[in-house]
Amino acid sequence: MSWPPFPSPPDLSGAARLQRELVNAVELNGDWSKVGLLAALDASIKRGESLVAAAVLWDVQNESVLRVAVAKMPPQKVFPYVPGYLSFREAPVYLAALETLGTTPDALLVDGQGIAHPRGLGVAAHLGVHTGLPSIGVAKSRLFGGAAGVLDQKEGCAVPLCSERALVGTPCREGLQVGWLFRSRTAVKPVYLSPGHKVSMSETLRFVASLPRSTKLPEPLRQAHLWAGRARREGLAEGLVFE
DNA sequence: GCGACAG
């Protein structure tokens, strides 16, 4: 559970170059039926303050939180938020939180896009390729792709999220599926699911739909969101903050 | 030039 440091490009063109290079390493297949340990990742930040990340180790079988780790990164070291480049901002602190967890999970569930990204490499896909771990992205809003059809209001329903244009240098043509629009709760805004790494399109939906959820976010991510916010507001120290 | 734009 020790990974290389996460690269921090000097500018956006350098970041885009890295994304176009790493997108070729993304693997869109894999069986998640035996994923027992899941790590859910989310971050919280307030202007001028540190970026705080929470990694929640989730027991898939028992649907419970096993452990929670918190990591922080000083504002000066935090890459600016630019749509399309979120991984350079959040992945470094996610990596630190994962190391603190002390256990390598079987897979990652990340707050953000997987391959449903302008260059095919959202934060979930990037983190998956960097760590070699299977990953799925769950985003609360759209970055790339359009819904193929009308999404039913009923919870559990889904419609494909398809590419609005071809992505040069990749097999992605216009119209190719890049994820799912998933209604986690009846009459609630849907979430955008997309494969990150080592997972197929169908497994992405099957796995997320199998997770318990009381709100639009699957429970592991909701917990990560709560802990990240709590850690930031209450100034919790870095390290294991639960179990 | 204009609109879109994860967190």
Next chain:
DNA sequence: ATCTTGTCGC
């Protein structure tokens, strides 16, 4: 992402 009051529904 963050902040915020009221409001609606189970």
